[in-house]
Amino acid sequence: MSDQGREEAQSIESLGLPGGSPRLPIAPELGSVGADGPAARSQWQLFRARFLRHRLAVASTVILLALAIACFGAPLFAPYPKNQQNLVLGPVGPNGQHWMGTDELGRDVLTEILYAGQTSLRIGFVVALLSTIVGTVVGAISGYFGRWADQGLMRLTDLFLVIPQLVVLAIAIKGLGSTQVVIALSLAALFWMGEARVVRGQVLALREREFVEAARSIGAGPTRVVFRHIIPNCIGPILVGATLAVAGAILTESALSFLGFGVQPPATSWGSLLDNASGYVGTPQAYLIYFPGLMIFITVLAVNFLGDGLRDALDPQSTHA
């Protein structure tokens, strides 16, 4: 705990707060009151300061950005052209020329992974975006208006908790075709409910607060109250939920690929690469399994750490430094 205290002191100093002499800030997060008047930090500054203190979250952000740049800039960064076969070479383990080795057709695994990452990352991002928007709106409506909207939503959520998600997805995708659009939309169609539940809970608590009553009493309509006053106040849980959706979407897409319902060739994703390599367990080509899975693992781990950092940074009650 003493480490934590020291860190806090350091970070306050390094943030260049007014007044150099070490004063005892009562609540450092509220900013300190300097000689030249109060210097309250803006919400954004507070958030940034707290987020930067969460080392793992910062490292995860860097990793995720690097991954996204590498994958979407694959034409620039990939060491070989996409899908370039070298049947004479065949499968060789990781070496200087091919950092992650080559597959059974002599294709460079690193290159294939970078291109496949485009699909995985895109699905993760699109699903999170869609499910967050839908979940927030539905959750806000059911929490603010209550009654039948609330009842309907909660019973629907119950229903989808009873039917295993993977089953719904597999049936939907099998019936509608395994295109990326169908996969992304069906994932989003299942992931918004978790978000809606969280937002609903937040809204239920917030709608009784004084500032909401104040807004209402000066004549703000329900739309304005919900979107200008309530939703900005539950941005923390919403963003954390979005990171969970990214992680869930990438993991579920890979599980679908494994069952044969993921993206179909010629499109590839990390999950489909992994599925293609599944026959190599226990052979000298086991490296073909390690790398695609490792990419999913690293991405999802980074997204989860990022969510953890956001949770701490956006929660005003949080005591984590």
Place this chain on the structure above:
Amino acid sequence: MIQFLGRRVIYSIVVLFLASIVAFVGTRIAFDPTARLAQARDPKVRVAEERRLGLDKPLVVQYGRWLGNFVQGDLGETEVSREPIAAKLRSGMWLTIQLLVWGVAVSVIAALIIGVYSAVRQYSVGDYVLTTFSFMGISIPPFWFAFIAIQFFVFTLPGWFGTAPWFYTFSGALHSDGVTGFNLDYLRHLFLPVLVLTVQNIAGWSRYQRASMLDTLNADYVRTARAKGVPRRQVILHHALRNAMIPVVTVMALDIGLLFGGLVITEQIFSIPGMGRIFVSALDRGDATMLTAWTVVAAFFVLLFNLIADLAYGWLDPRVRIT
């Protein structure tokens, strides 16, 4: 308590009923049971098959007929081979139930132990190690974990020690031929599938248990109990743990559906002919009748485990028993 449970049972039946409608309509939209006859030279073949299956009637009538048969235990026939679905599901169900029960039991016990340890020793080295592992556990793709586990336990580790693999894989069942009952053979078959099935749940649930346990450990009544001179061990295990488990049980009940998804993958990897494999093969064939029956049976199990969670609730929280 009985009244409470009765209400839950009635609610579960309603949810099951709604789930069956969703499953029935959903599979009918996604699959056309006569699609395989689309190429038939004589279009009458397809019409005749539609009439035989009652597809020419309105959806409501079809559902009514299906429901009538379902409550009498007739789940229909598989599409091509026309085997009774009930018998087929029953044969797979026993294996799946074993995996499910072991999976839940191992996850719950491991998550409780890890959660309590992490909370009691908050910010210790052990807590940090376990926290790191649980973040890894929720981030790892389950089937990749399975591949790595097979690679390690079956191929790498025996190679180091020059012995035969300790654990059986790809056995086609949970026993070797001619062996039955609870014995070492059974456990050797269970080890890897249960490991794969539980890793995500242990990781996720232990986090909840830790957070919840920290809340109760800092509660006033726990301090009071310690001040009265109740031994630390008893305070942790009796006063704090019991209350900390209440929110965790909710999360566990919600995750049972997730476990079913895991079962599908696990059975596929380890070639266990349970319900998961039946599902995947029905999906491959586009067998709508089988998929409907499967989904409703799966929903039944999820609701059953939710009822067990309700019982656990009543045991943990006396307020539930009264109201």
